[in-house]
Amino acid sequence: MAKQARNAKYTSLLTNHREDARSSWKRLVAAPVSSLMTVTVIAIALLLPSFLMVLNANLEAVVDSFRQSARITLYLESGVSVESAAEVSNNLLQRDDIVQAEYISQQQALADFSRRSGLDSLLGQFSENPLPAAIVLTPASTNLALVSSLAEELSALPEVDQVQLDADWIRRADALATALTILARGLGAIFLLGVCFIIGNTIKLGVEHRRDEIRVIKLVGGSHSFIARPFLYTGFYLGGLGGITALLLLLALLAAVQGPVAAFAGSDNFQRPGLAALLLLILGGALAGWLSALLASWHHIRQIDP
Amino acid sequence: MIAFDRVSKRYATGQTALTNISFELQKGELAFLTGHSGAGKSTLLKLILAMEPISGGRLQINGRDMKSLKARQIPEHRQHIGTVFQDHQLLMDRSVADNIALPLRVSAYGEQEIRRRVRAALDKVGLLSKEKLNPARLSGGEQQRVGIARAIVNRPRIILADEPTGNLDPALSAEIMELFRQFRQIGVCLLIASHDASLIGSLGERVLTLDHGRLVNDSGASSHG
Ligand SMILES: Nc1ncnc2c1ncn2[C@@H]1O[C@H](COP(=O)(O)OP(=O)(O)OP(=O)(O)O)[C@@H](O)[C@H]1O
Ligand SMILES: [Mg+2]
Numbered sequence: 001m002a003k004q005a006r007n008a009k010y011t012s013l014l015t016n017h018r019e020d021a022r023s024s025w026k027r028l029v030a031a032p033v034s035s036l037m038t039v040t041v042i043a044i045a046l047l048l049p050s051f052l053m054v055l056n057a058n059l060e061a062v063v064d065s066f067r068q069s070a071r072i073t074l075y076l077e078s079g080v081s082v083e084s085a086a087e088v089s090n091n092l093l094q095r096d097d098i099v100q101a102e103y104i105s106q107q108q109a110l111a112d113f114s115r116r117s118g119l120d121s122l123l124g125q126f127s128e129n130p131l132p133a134a135i136v137l138t139p140a141s142t143n144l145a146l147v148s149s150l151a152e153e154l155s156a157l158p159e160v161d162q163v164q165l166d167a168d169w170i171r172r173a174d175a176l177a178t179a180l181t182i183l184a185r186g187l188g189a190i191f192l193l194g195v196c197f198i199i200g201n202t203i204k205l206g207v208e209h210r211r212d213e214i215r216v217i218k219l220v221g222g223s224h225s226f227i228a229r230p231f232l233y234t235g236f237y238l239g240g241l242g243g244i245t246a247l248l249l250l251l252a253l254l255a256a257v258q259g260p261v262a263a264f265a266g267s268d269n270f271q272r273p274g275l276a277a278l279l280l281l282i283l284g285g286a287l288a289g290w291l292s293a294l295l296a297s298w299h300h301i302r303q304i305d306p
Numbered sequence: 307m308i309a310f311d312r313v314s315k316r317y318a319t320g321q322t323a324l325t326n327i328s329f330e331l332q333k334g335e336l337a338f339l340t341g342h343s344g345a346g347k348s349t350l351l352k353l354i355l356a357m358e359p360i361s362g363g364r365l366q367i368n369g370r371d372m373k374s375l376k377a378r379q380i381p382e383h384r385q386h387i388g389t390v391f392q393d394h395q396l397l398m399d400r401s402v403a404d405n406i407a408l409p410l411r412v413s414a415y416g417e418q419e420i421r422r423r424v425r426a427a428l429d430k431v432g433l434l435s436k437e438k439l440n441p442a443r444l445s446g447g448e449q450q451r452v453g454i455a456r457a458i459v460n461r462p463r464i465i466l467a468d469e470p471t472g473n474l475d476p477a478l479s480a481e482i483m484e485l486f487r488q489f490r491q492i493g494v495c496l497l498i499a500s501h502d503a504s505l506i507g508s509l510g511e512r513v514l515t516l517d518h519g520r521l522v523n524d525s526g527a528s529s530h531g
Pocket of ligand 2: 347392468
């Protein structure tokens with residue numbers, strides 16, 4: 001008997017939830033203009049940081065290509081023969097921390113220089129080739145400290161005259177990536193806070209609008225959670241709808257900038273946000289809506305005295 | 307069910323509304339609460355409903371000390387009390403039936419049970435035909451009866467009424483008082499505030515008289531020690 005009564009209680013609690021979900025939805029639809037405006041503002045607030053995140057992911061690819069452009073150039077002593085240079089180069093290639101080693105002979109260096117500079121006539125004035133032979137290494141690591149210590153280590157080789165580390169790009173790339181991440185996260189946090197305020201304010205107006213009803217419900221013994229439930233649904237809907245709208249706007253914007261961004265990134269695989277990230281946008285919006293409704297209703301419903 | 311023991315109430319404004327009130331009301335008992343305007347009748351009912359905290363003394367409702375009642379226990383406490391308010395407190399944005407169903411909804415009754423009980427309560431107050439109307443379209447007396455239906459629909463152990471016949475004609479007032487007297491037979495405890503002295507006098511029930519916040523007369527005090 002007791003179990004049956006409890007079951008009936010759960011069933012009716014479910015029915016109540018369904019009823020609240022439905023009536024909250026109807027209330028939103030009943031005021032389409034203001035609901036639409038709220039949803040749009042929420043969508044914009046969610047859109048900006050998510051757009052930055054996508055942009056960031058694409059710039060990461062550019063940044064990575066910058067990183068891989070780090071080179072260590074070993075200028076060889078003038079007496080080193082082509083054969084021993086090739087041996088040094090082969091030995092270096094055996095190492096795990098070096099992915100590529102390219103030997104550049106004196107002639108090649110000269111040819112490259114004249115092709116790039118167009119200063120043939122100047123070089124013609126030298127009786128001997130002034131450029132040293134070199135081995136250009138591509139390090140495996142993109143970590144600045146590792147690459148530097150590698151360069152340091154190689155400078156001790158007897159065949160090596162001078163080492164030039166061309167890693168400035170790693171430094172810049174790291175700084176750029178850090179800046180972008182901070183920007184996206186910071187803006188994300190600020191705008192999410194904005195979403196919470198918008199929804200909190202909407203809930204506050206809703207509570208005020210239904211003041212009489214809430215007072216009577218309190219008088220007949222309605223608990224706080226009973227009173228708050230429809231508002232929680234409202235927050236959930238607003239946040240979720242804002243997320244969906246942001247998603248649609250994001251996809252439209254991405255379709256528009258896809259070409260140029262891919263061209264800039266120098267690759268034709270434009271990084272689209274994954275399905276999980278898109279779902280997160282909707283769920284995150286809904287969750288933020290629900291949470292801010294929870295806080296706002298807790299605060300404002302408490303203020304109503306029967 | 308209701309036990310006042312030297313209870314006093316002083317509002318935050320410094321206004322003393324009740325002083326040293328002691329009386330008990332048992333299961334199945336009915337008492338009228340009377341006194342001049344401002345004597346403290348509404349205040350006394352508010353203490354029972356935990357709408358206001360008591361300032362001194364001891365108040366027990368359904369065997370529970372009101373001082374120990376925590377804020378989150380108040381809703382459950384009120385679910386056992388049916389209240390008819392001086393200004394009926396009906397919601398004009400929904401039907402008569404939905405107004406009466408409110409105490410059942412907050413207690414999470416099933417929809418079928420709600421419909422059954424709402425109709426039973428409406429039948430009791432003679433408004434079965436007005437079930438679907440908006441309360442704004444009812445007369446003052448009918449609105450008052452909707453308020454009564456809402457107070458009884460949850461089958462509470464205690465019924466409180468604040469001027470339930472305030473704006474009704476004598477015949478209707480007598481009818482409503484008769485209705486309240488019937489509930490006593492099913493073990494409900496009733497406390498009805500009213501300053502309709504002639505009506506109260508004619509019923510021969512227990513009368514508690516307040517004067518400037520003091521209980522100056524309890525016609526049933528001797529029989530209830
Ligand atoms: N919320 C309040 N804050 C301060 N004082 C109050 C408050 N409510 C009532 N009072 C005061 O307490 C006293 C008792 O008021 P109460 O409303 O209980 O009287 P009453 O007997 O119900 O009067 P009436 O017959 O006019 O309804 C009055 O002096 C009133 O001014
Ligand atoms: Mg009063």
